[in-house]
Amino acid sequence: MALAQIYPSMLAADFGRIADAARAVDGHADWLHVDVMDYHFVPNLAFSPDTVDALRKVTGTPLDCHLMIDDPDRWAPGFAERGAANVTIHAEAVDDIARTTDAIRAAGARTGLAVKPATPVEHYLDDLHRFDLLLLMTIEPGFGGQSFMDEVLPKIVAARRLIDERGLDLWLQIDGGVNRETIERSAEAGVDVFVAGTAVFGLDDPAAAVESLRALAVAAAPRLTGGAARTQPASPRI
Ligand SMILES: O=C(CO)[C@@H](O)[C@H](O)COP(=O)(O)O
Numbered sequence: 496m497a498l499a500q501i502y503p504s505m506l507a508a509d510f511g512r513i514a515d516a517a518r519a520v521d522g523h524a525d526w527l528h529v530d531v532m533d534y535h536f537v538p539n540l541a542f543s544p545d546t547v548d549a550l551r552k553v554t555g556t557p558l559d560c561h562l563m564i565d566d567p568d569r570w571a572p573g574f575a576e577r578g579a580a581n582v583t584i585h586a587e588a589v590d591d592i593a594r595t596t597d598a599i600r601a602a603g604a605r606t607g608l609a610v611k612p613a614t615p616v617e618h619y620l621d622d623l624h625r626f627d628l629l630l631l632m633t634i635e636p637g638f639g640g641q642s643f644m645d646e647v648l649p650k651i652v653a654a655r656r657l658i659d660e661r662g663l664d665l666w667l668q669i670d671g672g673v674n675r676e677t678i679e680r681s682a683e684a685g686v687d688v689f690v691a692g693t694a695v696f697g698l699d700d701p702a703a704a705v706e707s708l709r710a711l712a713v714a715a716a717p718r719l720t721g722g723a724a725r726t727q728p729a730s731p732r733i
Pocket residue numbers: 504505506507528530561563634635636637638639640641670671672673690691692693694
């Protein structure tokens with residue numbers, strides 16, 4: 496059994512009330528997802544290591560940083576040093592996977608590999624053991640509020656099979672367009688970690704939205720269980 500985990504994406508929060516948004520899902524969100532964008536890797540700008548500091552002051556929920564930036568080799572370890580519990584780097588941007596994942600882990604964080612919808616996971620098979628999480632983007636990265644790309648579903652099925660057959664210790668995460676309508680088929684395909692921005696912070700009751708998304712995922716996939724967020728270790732690798 497795998498834990499069905501819901502990570503609200505802070506990109507969809509009201510930027511004038513980020514702390515309130517984080518607190519609104521305390522005890523419900525498994526982790527918080529923090530998008531980092533640099534105007535180069537994606538045509539948008541968002542969040543920084545200072546955001547990690549600020550969020551850590553207002554919530555004990557672990558932080559999952561999704562780096563959509565050029566040169567993650569240089570910048571990713573800094574997010575771990577500031578206290579991010581997971582730092583995900585993009586396959587399309589990283590130069591030296593072994594050196595960068597070693598540096599992230601040495602700073603006490605878990606680490607993830609993200610791939611855009613058109614990037615094949617097969618190119619990175621020999622490196623998957625260096626990661627704790629595999630993020631399959633279900634939108635083109637850069638903006639929240641986009642539609643889920645159903646064409647990624649076969650890639651999710653293949654990744655789930657690969658993880659299970661090889662016995663890899665990898666959480667399978669998706670990000671983009673996750674909502675009440677798309678979460679069930681993603682769970683059936685093999686996802687266990689769901690990032691959701693608009694479908695959480697776009698609603699009047701973000702905590703209830705998290706619980707209801709998790710319940711839908713668990714009901715759709717027999718391999719998933721709905722353990723409560725509070726049963727999770729604050730930072731599994733530390
Ligand atoms: O990484 C990204 C966007 O590039 C995401 O984390 C978005 O924040 C997801 O937003 P929704 O599609 O759930 O609204």
